[in-house]
Amino acid sequence: MPARLSEAFINHPVHLNQNHIDFNSAKEVPDSYTWPPIHDDSSPADYGYDVESSVPVIDLSDPISSVKGQISHACESWGVFQITNHGVPMDLLEKVQTEGKRLFSLPLQQKLKAARSPDGISGYGVARISSFFPKLMWSEGFTIAGSAVDHARKLWPQDYINFCEVMEEYEKGMKLLAGRLMWLMLGSLGINKEDLQWAGPEGKFKDSCGALQLNSYPACPDPDRAMGLAAHTDSTLLTVLYQNSTSGLQVTRDGGKWITVPPISGALVVNIGDLIHILSNGRYPSVLHRAVVNRKCHRLSVAYLYGPPMHVQISPLSKLVNLNNPPLYRSVTWSEYLGTKAKHFNKALSSVRLCAPLNGIIDAKDHNRVKVG
Ligand SMILES: C=C1C[C@]23C[C@@]1(O)CC[C@H]2[C@@]12CCC[C@@](C)(C(=O)O1)[C@H]2[C@@H]3C(=O)O
Numbered sequence: 001m002p003a004r005l006s007e008a009f010i011n012h013p014v015h016l017n018q019n020h021i022d023f024n025s026a027k028e029v030p031d032s033y034t035w036p037p038i039h040d041d042s043s044p045a046d047y048g049y050d051v052e053s054s055v056p057v058i059d060l061s062d063p064i065s066s067v068k069g070q071i072s073h074a075c076e077s078w079g080v081f082q083i084t085n086h087g088v089p090m091d092l093l094e095k096v097q098t099e100g101k102r103l104f105s106l107p108l109q110q111k112l113k114a115a116r117s118p119d120g121i122s123g124y125g126v127a128r129i130s131s132f133f134p135k136l137m138w139s140e141g142f143t144i145a146g147s148a149v150d151h152a153r154k155l156w157p158q159d160y161i162n163f164c165e166v167m168e169e170y171e172k173g174m175k176l177l178a179g180r181l182m183w184l185m186l187g188s189l190g191i192n193k194e195d196l197q198w199a200g201p202e203g204k205f206k207d208s209c210g211a212l213q214l215n216s217y218p219a220c221p222d223p224d225r226a227m228g229l230a231a232h233t234d235s236t237l238l239t240v241l242y243q244n245s246t247s248g249l250q251v252t253r254d255g256g257k258w259i260t261v262p263p264i265s266g267a268l269v270v271n272i273g274d275l276i277h278i279l280s281n282g283r284y285p286s287v288l289h290r291a292v293v294n295r296k297c298h299r300l301s302v303a304y305l306y307g308p309p310m311h312v313q314i315s316p317l318s319k320l321v322n323l324n325n326p327p328l329y330r331s332v333t334w335s336e337y338l339g340t341k342a343k344h345f346n347k348a349l350s351s352v353r354l355c356a357p358l359n360g361i362i363d364a365k366d367h368n369r370v371k372v373g
Pocket residue numbers: 005121127128129143211213232233234235236305338341
C-alpha cells in the first residue's frame with residue numbers, strides 16, 4: 001500500500017502526452033489546441049461587485065465564530081472562497097511566483113529534461129487530464145510531490161537549491177494552513193478532534209499528504225478558441241491556490257454560468273475537493289473549475305493539493321449520517337481515489353456513490369461531470 005503520494009500512481013499509470021509547443025513563439029493557435037469557442041458567460045460579478053454572485057472573501061482574522069459561519073456558507077453554496085490574513089507571508093508568495101516564472105521561462109528542451117515520467121507524479125508536463133480530451137490545453141505544469149531536488153537538478157544543474165528551498169518553505173506553510181482550514185470546515189459541520197482519529201495527536205494532520213502543482217498559462221493569440229485547464233474537480237480534501245494578478249480561474253455553481261474568481265493581492269483561493277465532498281456526505285460539494293487564458297498576459301498559479309494519509313479510508317463521517325441522511329459514498333483511500341480519477345476523470349465521484357440521489361435524477365453537478373468528461 002503506498003504511504004506517500006509519490007508512490008500512489010505506480011499502479012495507475014497516467015498517459016503523458018508528448019505534444020509540446022513553444023508557446024512563446026506561437027503566432028496562432030494550432031489546430032491540435034483549438035477548442036470550440038468559449039462563449040462569454042461572464043456573470044454580473046465580473047463587471048461590478050455583487051455579493052450574491054461573487055465568490056466569498058473571508059478574512060481569517062475575523063472572530064472565529066464569524067469565520068466558521070462564513071466558511072459554512074461558502075462551502076455549502078459555493079465550494080470555493082478566497083482568504084485574506086491567512087498568515088502566509090507576502091514575500092513567500094512573491095518568491096514562489098519568481099521561482100515559478102524562472103522555471104517556465106526556460107527553453108522547452110531544458111524543461112523537457114525534467115519531464116514527468118508516464119508512471120510518475122513529479123515533473124514537467126502537459127495537463128494530466130489532457131488524455132480525456134481531443135484537444136490540447138494552452139498550459140504547462142510542474143508537479144512536486146516530495147522533494148523537488150531530482151527534477152530541479154535537471155533544470156538547473158548548478159543552481160537548483162534556491163528553487164527547492166522556496167518550494168519546501170511554501171509547502172510547509174501550506175500544510176499548516178490546510179490543517180487549520182480543515183478544522184474550520186470540520187468545526188462548522190460539528191465535527192471535533194475526537195471524531196477524526198486519522199488527524200493524529202492533537203488533530204495536527206501530521207501524516208497528511210500534499211503536492212504542489214505549478215501551472216503556467218502563456219498569453220494566447222486566440223484566447224476564445226483555447227483552453228488553459230479544462231473543467232475538473234480536484235481529488236483532494238481541499239486545494240489552496242495562489243494566482244498571480246492575471247485572472248483566469250472560473251468556477252460554476254450547480255452547473256450554471258462560469259464565474260471568474262478575481263485575483264486579490266495577497267489572497268489565496270480555497271476550493272473543496274472530492275474527499276471533503278465524501279467526508280461531508282455531499283454537504284460541502286467539490287467545485288467544478290477551469291482556467292481560461294487571455295491575449296495579453298502570462299498567468300501563473302500554484303495549487304497546493306491537500307489530502308489525507310494515503311492509506312486512510314475516507315467515508316462519510318458517522319456524525320453526519322443517520323436514517324434520513326444515509327451514507328452517499330463508499331469508503332476509499334486517497335491512493336485508490338487518485339487511481340479512479342486517472343481512469344474515470346470527472347465521473348470518479350459518481351463511481352464511488354452508493355445511493356442514487358433522493359429525487360432519482362442525476363444531480364446537476366454529476367450531470368455536468370458526465371457532460372464534461
Ligand atoms: C495529488 C494530485 C491531484 C492531481 C493529481 C495529483 O497526483 C497531482 C496533480 C493534481 C492535478 C492538478 C491539475 C488538475 C488535476 C485534476 C490534474 O490532472 O492534476 C489534479 C489531480 C487531481 O486532483 O485529481
